[in-house]
Amino acid sequence: MPWNDQLLTVAAGRSLQSRPRDRLRLHGSDHLPRVDVLVPCCGEPTDVVLDTVRAACTMDYPVTHFRVLLLDDGASPALRDAVAGLRSQWPHLSYHTRGQHSGRVFAKAGNLNYALFSLQNEVQPEFCAVLDADCMPTPDFLRATLPHLLKDPQAALLTTRQYYYNLPDGDPLQQSRVHFYTCHNSELDRMGAAIDAGSGAVFRRKAIVDVGGYPTFSFSEDWQLSLMLQGLGYRTMQVLEPLQLGLVPSSLEGHIAQRNRWQIGHSQQPSVLFSSNHGIPRPLQWSIAFNGLSIVMGLVGYMVGFAAVPVLCASGRLIPAASPLLVQIQVLLAVLHIALTWLHGLIQSAHAGFRIGPFAHLENSWLASSK
Numbered sequence: 001m002p003w004n005d006q007l008l009t010v011a012a013g014r015s016l017q018s019r020p021r022d023r024l025r026l027h028g029s030d031h032l033p034r035v036d037v038l039v040p041c042c043g044e045p046t047d048v049v050l051d052t053v054r055a056a057c058t059m060d061y062p063v064t065h066f067r068v069l070l071l072d073d074g075a076s077p078a079l080r081d082a083v084a085g086l087r088s089q090w091p092h093l094s095y096h097t098r099g100q101h102s103g104r105v106f107a108k109a110g111n112l113n114y115a116l117f118s119l120q121n122e123v124q125p126e127f128c129a130v131l132d133a134d135c136m137p138t139p140d141f142l143r144a145t146l147p148h149l150l151k152d153p154q155a156a157l158l159t160t161r162q163y164y165y166n167l168p169d170g171d172p173l174q175q176s177r178v179h180f181y182t183c184h185n186s187e188l189d190r191m192g193a194a195i196d197a198g199s200g201a202v203f204r205r206k207a208i209v210d211v212g213g214y215p216t217f218s219f220s221e222d223w224q225l226s227l228m229l230q231g232l233g234y235r236t237m238q239v240l241e242p243l244q245l246g247l248v249p250s251s252l253e254g255h256i257a258q259r260n261r262w263q264i265g266h267s268q269q270p271s272v273l274f275s276s277n278h279g280i281p282r283p284l285q286w287s288i289a290f291n292g293l294s295i296v297m298g299l300v301g302y303m304v305g306f307a308a309v310p311v312l313c314a315s316g317r318l319i320p321a322a323s324p325l326l327v328q329i330q331v332l333l334a335v336l337h338i339a340l341t342w343l344h345g346l347i348q349s350a351h352a353g354f355r356i357g358p359f360a361h362l363e364n365s366w367l368a369s370s371k
Helices: 004-014 046-057 077-086 108-118 141-151 178-190 205-210 221-230 252-267 271-276 282-315 324-352 367-368
Strands: 035-043 064-070 093-096 128-130 157-158 200-206 237-238 244-248
Touching: 004 035, 035 108, 046 064, 046 077, 046 367, 064 077, 064 108, 064 178, 077 093, 108 128, 108 205, 108 221, 128 141, 128 205, 141 157, 141 200, 141 237, 157 205, 178 324, 200 205, 205 221, 221 237, 221 252, 221 282, 252 271, 252 282, 271 282
Parallel strands: 035 064, 035 128, 064 093, 157 237
Antiparallel strands: 128 200, 157 200
16 A cells, blocks of 8 residues: 555545535526536547537536537548537537647647637637546536536636446446545545546636646646646545446457556656646646656556566465564564555545445556556
8 A cells, every 4th residue: 555545544534624525506597607518539439429419518507608619639521520410409519620630749638728729719718628528428517516616716627536337247347446536536635636537527717728728748638737736726626426427448458558548648747847838837847757656666566566476476485484483473464464454445435435345446456567
């Protein structure tokens, strides 16, 4: 168990924030903030993207107060024509593209920045929401998320837990990331420092523009944006209620590719030290770089441990000790470690108000050697 996770649990336990976060709703149709719903895509199946577009367009919010912008880095003629056909029913929907192969230019971060800095020059909404192309929002998505940001002017971003409708029985690959959302990110939320998980985020546009938009030095732009906002004094939040439904990779190969992309993003964090974004103070750059290094070193530690166990078993020296007394001491220490790790998990579960299995924090460690 990493020491920083233990310190987080202690700090979260001393936080004054209520648990769980209250369910809030915006009512009525008057004096509501304007919102742009950004749906970036690049090569996803057309029917999947259109399902998300339809769900976004039919959210329970006055159509005069929100727009849905489909940001297609794949420049798909089929998507363009489909959106043109849907605009007769939903005039607040529009299609935009940076051109074919534009996905290579800062990928998703560049696509979102294109919307922030090129498509919103005339109409600048107070808030923006981001939905992945395969994540459909519930009808009350905006009415459930915006109150938290309106209630706290210092909050720049709110992220929502991702739920999935194609999880296999038992979730054998831990694709739901239950521990991350319900324990780790919930504790961060109590500190005002939740991590943006990507889809289902709602943010205060001015705050994002002031920090230079989405960071382009890493594939994990959502994670880095959270760190930047927190480092500049903003609060970031999370709500756990089901407000979006998405898809997980349907194959082991796709699952590993997804996690590889995330971890490559963390390995790129030290490159912030050479970033051209002058809105990131030097101390914050070092903090982001060290955060990425700590995550990568944790993965390396798991990989070394997994490789060492079979080697030690084959050598006959799994428990290196010169005397029975040392063996007994090592066994006692191992039992104590397991007991304390279990206790830490119980405390995390109590903080979150969510029951989890023992050692749930290891949900992704088995993939460490592939990342």
